[in-house]
Every structure is written in C-alpha cells, then in structure tokens.
Amino acid sequence: MTTRRELLKAGTAGALALGFPAIVKAQSAAIKIGHLTPMTGFLGALGVYAVKGIQIAAEEINAAGGVMGRKLDVMSEDSVNPATASTKAQRMFEQDKVDVLMGEINSASAKTIMQVADRNKRLFMQIGARSDVLRGKDCNRYTFHVDIPVTVMVNAAGQALAREGYIKGKKIYFLTSDYLFGHDLAKAAKAFCAANGGTVVGDELTATDTTDFSPFLLKIRQAKPDLVATNLGGNQVTNFVKQYAEFGLPFQVAGFNLNTADAWAAGDGNLAGIWPTVWHHELDTPGSKAFVAKFRKIHGQPPENHAWIEYVSLKVMAQAMNETKSVDTEKLIKYFESGAQFDLLKKRNGYFRSWDHQMIQEAYPFSVKPKGQAKDKWDFLKFGAAVPAPDQPLESINPPKSANACVL
C-alpha cells in the first residue's frame, strides 16, 4: 500500500525531474527570430521562396549546434500589407519577445516595420525590399538592408543595355508600378537614361492589381519607342511579359526589376529582353553550388533569388551574434557597422556600408537563352557577368553619399 509520505516523495521527485530540465533549458533558450514576409497577394509567390530559404539556413545552423549553443527559432508569418506588417512587428517585439526582426519583400511594408523597429530601438534586418528611399530618406539606425536597392538594379541592367546600344540617343518608354517601389525604380531609371543620353518619351503608371496590359500595349505601339523599359513589381511583371509576347510588339523590351520566380512563371517562349538580378542559381561559386544542390534535393527545383537572400541573411545574422557573443541590438549594430565581411556565396564578399546600412555586393544582368538551348523549364535564363567588373570597387554601382539623403 502506498503511504501518504511515499506519495509526497514521488511527487517531489517528479516535480524536481520536471523542474530541472526547465531551468537547464532556460539557460540555453532558443534565440527568437521574428520573420515577416508577404505570403499572399501580388508578392506572395516570392515570399514562399523566402520562407523556404530561411528554413534551410535555420536547419543548417541548428544542426551545427546553433548560435552560442542556443538554437535559432524562426517564426515566419505573412505580413499581408503595410498596416498588418507593422502591427505584427510590434506584437513580435512585445508579446513574442523576439530578439531580432528579419524579412520583408514589399517596400511599403518594410517601411512600416522600420518605423516599429525605430520606435522600439530594436534591430530589423530588412532582407528583400528594394526601394531606394528605405536606405535613403527613410533610413534609420536600427535597420540594415540586404537586397540591392533599385539604383543598383537599374545600373546592372542599364549598363548591359547601354553596352548593347539601347540607351544612347534612343527613345525609351516606361511602364511603372504605381506604388513606392515602382516610383523609386522609375526615378532611378530616369536618372540613368538622362546620364547615358537616352530620352524617356513616356511613363505610364499602372495600379499594382493590373492584370490586363492591353490598353497600355496599344499606347506603346503608338509611341513607337526604341526600348520599352518596365518598372513593375511582382505578378505584374509576369502578366506584362506574357501579354507583350501575346501582342508580339516589335520593340526591344527590358526591365529594371524581375525576380527569377516571375521569369519562371512567364512560361515557355514568353520572356525576352535584358533584366537585372541580385543572385542566380547558376553562379559558379562553391557556396552557391552547395546551396543550390541542397535546395534542389529538398524542393526538387533550383532556388529562387529570394530563397538565396533569406538563406544568406540568416547566416549573416548568426555570424554577427557569434562574433559579438550577444543578441543585443547595440552590439549587433556596432558589428554590422564595423565593415565586417560576409560570405554571400558570390565571388566577392559583401559588407554593410556604415552610413546607410546597405549591404554592398555584386549584381548581375540577365537575358534569355535562344530557343532550344534550355535544359529544362528552370533553365531559359542566360546570366551575364557580375557588375561591377572585378577591377571596380563594389560601391561604384550604389548611390554615392552625395546622392543619398540618409542620415542615421
């Protein structure tokens, strides 16, 4: 028969057994990373790759023992729209007690999350949004930007276009997405055309939910430009590319924004022209090759550039935490501002510029392989050499301090 005393003993032992691991665990509690990215809406397709990329990085880091012996716990959520993004960011800091925030693709949502980070004086690594103003007029000292700004995209595609003779003395027609990112892109593209002797003969704004471009295509036909250059975002690019092929207009087409996912979604034989990208899966470096192989093994297809950037961003964050032995916002800012070098799986290492917190790195132009050369449905893009050339400083394609309104 069990006595009362025995019961008490067993109970205490049980409580101790349960209680001890809790204390041990508390000492090495996971480092919480709040991760916001659009998973629905016109950028949702890109966000899906973003989540896949950051997951692979987290699994790799955790399998290797985590950061300072603590596991990384990445909480990914749909940021939906700018208002929801800001609410969720505040909640992640306050209730979920995340150590740092990462993510975003939508420039407008990134802007609201940056404001939350600034108010809370906490770190936000802005991974995928490219608007210039985020690292210009709207910059703040709690935000670091990994993806290339639109000026770099314009320079990457623009230099290739200029080399092929599509800018100097030519009539250029713009089609621009009517939101923060599109406006920024158009501004940078106009500056590039002006500096390189091209004339912008038209600039049409289109709403982000435009699915039918036929009225715009008719206007382009009337304008008879030498080059149609698009400043579009997300699904719009795919819709435009498909319909441009449908109408078969004779003018050279190009664009200053196209993600690999948009290109894949366009379908066989629809894409043409010259475009920029921040990374591509055919990059010939050991790091990129290993990442592409791993991603292919898990998901059965090559990674999109958003998968890559989320992957390296978490690695960059982990490196900073390991080096500073801390998750403290101030210490991490100091480390990032120190000019520390990061392996971005490219030929040259990247680093954050201290005065605008922009990751400085290589970019690439790409065009389309001639018909019949593609190995499979992921393989019709032809990637150009890295910009800037190896003998040029990495910073040369970025907006210089004189052209950037950022004051931290």
Next chain:
Amino acid sequence: MQLLFLLEQVVNGLVLGGYYLLIALGLSLIFSVGGVVNLAHGAFYALGAYVSLEIARRLGFGAGVALSPVVVALLGIAFERFILRRFYTADPILSLLVTFGLALVAEQAIRIAWGAAPLPASMPQAFKGAVVLGDFLFSKYRLFLLAVVATVLAGIWLLLNKTAFGRVVRAGIQRPDMVAALGIRLQPYMTTIVMLGVGMAALGGALFAPIVIVHPAMGAEILTVAFVVVVIGGLGSFWGVVLAALLVGVVRGITTHFVPAASEASMYLLMFLVLMFRPRGLLGERIEKFE
C-alpha cells in the same frame, strides 16, 4: 489621329469586355435562378486554369481548353447538389458565408495541390502576335477568345430563349411557386444552370491562363471584376451583363488613354455612377422574389 487612337482603345475595350463576360454571365445566371451570390465563382475560374494546364501538359493546349470546363462543370454539379441546394430559400447571408468559405478552401486546396508559386503557361506559337486591320491592332489570341465568347454567348441565349428548358428556367426566375404548382421540379434545372455557369468560369480560366499569371489567388482577382460587371448590368439580366462587360472594358481603355494611373479605379467609379442613378443596375429586372 488622336481620335483614331481613342477608337482603337474603345475597340480593344470591347474585346476585353468579352472576356469579363464569361465569368460575369455565370455569376448572374446562378444568382437569378437560385438567388445565391456565388462568391466561390472565382475559385472555379482558377480551377479551370489549373486543370487546363494539367491536361495541356499531357494532351496539348486545345484539349486543355476543351476538357477543363467539362471536368470543372462536373465538380459544379456536386457543388450544387451537396452545398448550394441547401441555401436557395435560406437567409442570403448564409449562402454568402458558405460560398466565401468555399472560395478560401479552394484557394488553399490549389496551394496544397499545385504549390504557391505561379505555374508557367503559354499559348501555342501560332496564336502569338497581332494582326493589323486598318489602323487597329488586335492580338490574334484575343480574336480567338472573342470568337469563343461570342459562340458561348449565342449558345446560352438560344438555350434560355428558344428551348423548353429555357422557358422553365425563365419562369422559375420570376415565379418559382407557379412552376412548382404546374408540377415541374426546378432542381434539375438549377443543377444544369450551376453546371453551365461554373463551366463558363472554368473556360474563362483555361482561356486566360496563357495571358495572365496562374497563381492560387487568381480567382479572387477576377471575382471582383465579375461582380462589378454584374452589379452594373443589373443582377439577373442577360443583356445587362453583356452591356456592362463591354462598358467596363471600354471605360478602362479610355481611362488608360487619358489617365493611365486611374485605369483600375475607373470601373468602380462607373459602378458608383450607375448605382446612383439606377440602383438596380443598367438593365436590372424587377424580380419579385428578391424584392
């Protein structure tokens, strides 16, 4: 010259209106016969696109466009028989909720089945390019689309106006109780109407797949436009929907010509104006059971 450009936009708008029609007409038919605003209509459009790609991969583009509406229409029969039928006489809010819920379920189901990333889709090479008639430029593919839409439209009109089937349906719209008193069960008619409406939406999806991005949320995008068209035309009116679809296309084209940034907003403005002066829509009929 300026006038000619404008005329080109008007003609292009008419073509564009033609393909809003495929979606809007089914939505309108299901509403007028069953009294149900089918918020899941866009989901059938999306399914039509995905199923057509699935078929096209094996049997070619033509088979995809032809068979996908049939497959989805069969789903439509199940949708009517097991879900919609329970809500004809219920509070409209319930059918709104149930079809809205279904639209969400369908979108997620597509995401699970085909992934969240958009699927690539192209048209046969022969359809690519444009033809120039006089001073007007037409995409070959859209002319083909227009021909298909016109055929479907004529078929539906004949069915509703020249057949015994159509007489019962029209009587059922105005006086369901009288039809019942004459000993005619409306249910099989309703099943057929839903099947046709859903099939048209799927045909729309299959036909649009080569020119717009194919992704899980595409149904929600088109539903808004279709709904605006139906409201402008007047719920339940065949020619009202036709007129409204063309009008929306034309207004969009003209707006793009003058104020491109407002091209997407123009149809909502049009809806606002029409409802101000004709709350029942352009050709909306007085249907006793909805008054």
